[in-house]
Amino acid sequence: MEMPPVDDFALAKKDALVTRLGEVLPGDAVIHTVEELKAYECDALTAYRCPPLAAVLPRTTEEVSAVLKVCHEMEVPVVPRGSGTSLAGGALPTADSVILGTSRLTDVLEVDYADRFIRVQSGRTNLSVTGEVEHEGWFYAPDPSSQLACAIAGNIAMNSGGAHCLKYGVTTNNLLGVRMVLMDGTIVDLGGAHMDAGGLDLLGVVCGSEGMLGVVTEATLRILPKPEGARPVLMGFDSNEVAGACVADIIKAGVLPVAIEFMDRPIIRITEDFAGAGYPDCEALLIVEVEGSEAEIEEQLSTIEEIARRHDPVELRRSTSEDESQRIWLGRKSAFGATGRVADYMCLDGTIPVSELPRVLRGISDLSEKYGLRVGNVFHAGDGNMHPLIMFDANKPGDLETCEEMGAEILKLCVEVGGCLTGEHGVGVEKRDLMSHQFDAADMEMQMRVKDVFDPSWLLNPAKVFPLDVTADRRAG
Amino acid sequence: MEMPPVDDFALAKKDALVTRLGEVLPGDAVIHTVEELKAYECDALTAYRCPPLAAVLPRTTEEVSAVLKVCHEMEVPVVPRGSGTSLAGGALPTADSVILGTSRLTDVLEVDYADRFIRVQSGRTNLSVTGEVEHEGWFYAPDPSSQLACAIAGNIAMNSGGAHCLKYGVTTNNLLGVRMVLMDGTIVDLGGAHMDAGGLDLLGVVCGSEGMLGVVTEATLRILPKPEGARPVLMGFDSNEVAGACVADIIKAGVLPVAIEFMDRPIIRITEDFAGAGYPDCEALLIVEVEGSEAEIEEQLSTIEEIARRHDPVELRRSTSEDESQRIWLGRKSAFGATGRVADYMCLDGTIPVSELPRVLRGISDLSEKYGLRVGNVFHAGDGNMHPLIMFDANKPGDLETCEEMGAEILKLCVEVGGCLTGEHGVGVEKRDLMSHQFDAADMEMQMRVKDVFDPSWLLNPAKVFPLDVTADRRAG
Structure with a gap:
């Protein structure tokens, strides 16, 4: 992974920068010693590390604005950071940048059940948003696996999804408005608790923009009434192809479960060894979960099981208790952790049409043989959001590079x-060199011209999303 | 309503323009005689009329591209037009412009049930999209009142909603991708059948951009399984306030009906005289509709009726048959037509937090007294999308102006x-002078800079959305 060249001038002005930041923030909100900065040198894509010049932890929108004004004046790049759970290096610093952490922006500002929204500061964790409203029977729908830790700020930056987004949509479908600070310190409000306002929908382009357009400090989020109950059914099949065909048939039949999760043999084994969830010994496993009242659950599961039976399942087990449901989910939820126990791995995030599942699974298997690296597949099958885990040995010279090369082929x-290229993790640094496979030069130019509008000097979250040479040209003006 | 100054030069070059257009389109696709152009001089906001230089009716994306190239070279503004059902003058020509009609772009290009989408040319009507998939039990959710006539192109331009958008969201929540032609003729693809791709979400900003960024020629739309059944309940109340409070309580309770429609006394009377739907004599009426299986419908209606009873309804009548359901909806669906029979009217489209319904209804009533014009309210209460109908007499000098002034006060x-300012009708020409009440100068400048990116010469759908003086400055460069 190539890193952008370090700006020596920026390093030289570190002292002046820290002094200026100290003037606009409380003392404990500016972090600048080498030891303390260790915590900010990477996110969850730990293969890449780089200490920033400094990190700041503002408490208010006004403090964020003050920080950005200082950095804008001094021409210092700023890397916004939610909770640092990005799997794509979305919060990876550059050596000449300041990390702007949202971890102190955690207030709940407003809850309004009649208008079905909650307004929070953006550093609040995903799960604690639901925590604020669940006593009244409501919840916030997007549920990334990292929801205990990840911040709404990062969810907005990456347009995060989760297991339940098949039914409820991703962040952009649940985000009503933001307060955002532009790189020059200007505070803007986009959207709001009301419906889409007139004029251009700038909120839409901000969601998923990976922190490149502004720093979101507050978010207005749609909350939904909690369904009465939920129940999963576990299905095992003789091949990936048959499991893929079953997924397509469930969706074609017009049943919309809240989640359809897919695990292949390598992942089933690794997970079962670790979590003992009672998964059968088979080639492919589906967990299909439905929601609603008892009557609704009964009706949907009957339809789904009837479809499954047509595909000769080797296992078809409907959960009969809350305990059993939790055990079924336990395996799925520990899949990443269990894989991490047996190997280093890289988690991809490619998304495909559901009808192409069998073809792509075969292709991944072929690539696994070609490159000699094991792959496990565990993913949200209902919306075609795949998460191939490529396993490698970080201590074996060249293995990471082989893994990266193979990952690129899969994407x-x-x-x-x-x-x-990406369903919910974002492009970050990980996939920036692949962008030209998704977009032609004219498409990318249009996107970069929109970036120009928000951040003309290209100081916000540098070296992300777009190929490095292109970004360098842009910053040079 | 002020109109932009006519560019005499443009008029002078009409002959050359018509010749050039004839070179890239079949003969019957270029309309230029004064008589034939009559059909294009206004949309559904019939108070404003202006014949264009010419109108073209291309059949393919390539023809659209050829037309735009010609107009771009000749610096002739282009006004894209769906079916011309805009209530805000979104398709109103300027005297120096070419109307680009989508009425021949009606093909269905692809239907894929496993991936839950349909791809159509953009001139296809909203209702005929559902028509293409309903035999398999699917439908396209957004349902503007004009759905029999309105085109998907216009739905995307205005980010249209409809009675059912409380549950299913508006166009932006159901649009997966577009093929679009920029003013210089470049063809671009944004989004697609897959999930949100990496990079900036330009699709989000195109949806609702009122034809100012490009001409959409194809759309990939999310289709959904049709619910088993649906049933409305009719509720009458003694005052608007109580009806408003009942709406808020239903939503707070976590029930999410597919529709909550509100009618006040003037509309109830006008509608009842016309349609004889059997509405009770009361101050405010709600139609609340729920969907699902028999068991789900039963459960939801019981909860809703229990809440209604706490507000002392003067009427509470659950439909017991398909006939009765149709009769209940008949009144609501004829409300606009019935009002048109008794007076000229202007239909507003302001949107408010649901909890503010009582306050805004009181405010509208006060303004009605102040200006001496009758107002009827009929609207989607569940998401606060109001449609006050201000009644006036087009033959009485000054009455239209009074009506416009009063409308501006309400918004x-x-x-x-x-x-x-607008929930689903768009800004168009109707509300462009009010934009500065919603957005400050910095907000509007940001939006206009995004417009600059897509259409640097400001030739697409001129004189819309932004105040006229601002637009003129922009075009002058």
């Missing part, structure tokens, strides 16, 4: 069948 | 309580 395959 | 009130 190109996803684009080839009509899909895209 | 300002909507913004004041935290709402916005």
